[in-house]
C-alpha cells in the first residue's frame with residue numbers, strides 16, 4: 001500500500017453571523033477532493049468547504065447553559081398535540097402555536113437552537129415576521145428536520161427504517177438558503193423487537209449518509225438513533241444495546257468521512273424500559289449514560305443533546321442535572337420536545353389570552369434545563385403537571 005502523508009489542505013472562509021442570517025451565500029463547489037500524494041495519486045482526502053462554519057455552528061449550539069428546543073413535530077404529530085387541547089389541525093393553529101414558542105421573550109438565554117418542521121422554516125409568525133428571523137433575533141440558531149419518517153423494514157423483526165436520503169442534498173442546500181444551519185434525522189431502535197443486526201446497521205448507515213450530505217450543504221447534522229423506551233427490560237439491557245448502536249453509528253460516520261467536530265448527537269438516556277418494574281434514580285441514569293458516552297463518543301464531538309423520549313418534564317431535567325455534576329469532555333445538554341412543551345401547550349389551550357402564561361411556562365422549563373446543563377438545578381417548586389410521565393407505547397414522532 002502506498003504510504004501517504006495526508007494533510008487536510010482546504011478550509012473554508014469563515015462566514016460571519018450577519019452573512020449566515022441572510023443565508024444567501026451558497027458556495028460552489030461545497031466539496032473538493034485533495035490529492036495527497038502528487039506522485040502516485042493513490043489516496044484522496046475529502047474536505048468540505050464549510051468545515052470552519054460547521055465547527056462554529058456546532059459550538060454555538062453547544063454553548064454553556066443552553067440547549068435545543070425541538071419543535072419539529074410533523075403536521076400529523078402536531079395535529080395530535082393540538083387535538084389534546086381541543087384544537088383543529090389547521091395551518092393557522094400550527095402557526096399560532098409556533099409563533100408563541102419562538103417569540104417567548106428572552107428564550108435565547110436558555111435556548112441555543114430550535115429544530116423546525118419544513119412548514120415552519122418557510123412560515124411567518126401571526127404578525128408577519130419570518131419565524132427564522134425571529135429566532136435569529138433571539139440568538140437562536142434555526143435547524144430543520146430532514147428525515148421523511150419511519151416505515152417498516154422488510155426482513156426484520158417488525159422493525160423500522162428511516163426514509164429521506166433521495167433528493168436530500170438538494171433539500172439541504174435549499175434549507176441552508178432559507179436560513180437553517182443544522183439538521184436533524186431521527187431513526188429508532190426497538191429493544192423488545194430485537195434489535196436485529198439488520199435494523200441497527202440500517203439505522204447507523206442511514207444516519208452516516210445523512211450526516212455526510214448535511215455537512216456538504218453547511219448544515220451541522222444532529223445524529224439521533226433513538227433507542228425507544230418501550231419494553232420491560234432492565235437498565236443493563238438498554239446499556240448493552242446502546243453500546244452496540246453507538247459503536248456502529250461511529251463506524252459508519254467515520255467510513256463516510258463525517259467531520260466529528262461538526263456534528264451534534266441526540267441520544268436517549270440509558271434508562272430501564274418504560275414497563276420495567278425497577279425504576280432508576282437520576283444518579284443511576286447519569287452513571288449508566290455517562291459510562292456509555294465515555295466508552296463510545298470521541299471528545300472531538302462538541303455536544304450531546306439528549307431527547308426526552310416520554311420522560312416527564314421534571315424527570316428529564318433531574319437526569320440531565322445529575323449528568324452535569326462534574327465536568328464532561330462534551331457539552332451535555334438537552335434537545336427536548338415533549339419535556340419542554342407539555343405544560344406550555346396545556347397552559348395555552350388555544351386561547352389568545354393565555355399566550356403570555358404559556359410563554360412563561362416554556363421559559364420556566366427552558367430555565368430549569370439551562371440550570372441542569374450547568375449542574376445547578378434543585379427541582380424545587382415544580383408543578384404537578386411537570387411531574388407527569390408522557391410515555392406512549394409505540395410512539396410515532
Ligand code: 13P
Pocket residue numbers: 070071072115184186224307308309310335336337338339397
Ligand atoms: P422528545 O424530546 O419529545 O422525545 O422529542 C425528541 C425529538 O426527536 C424531537 O426532535
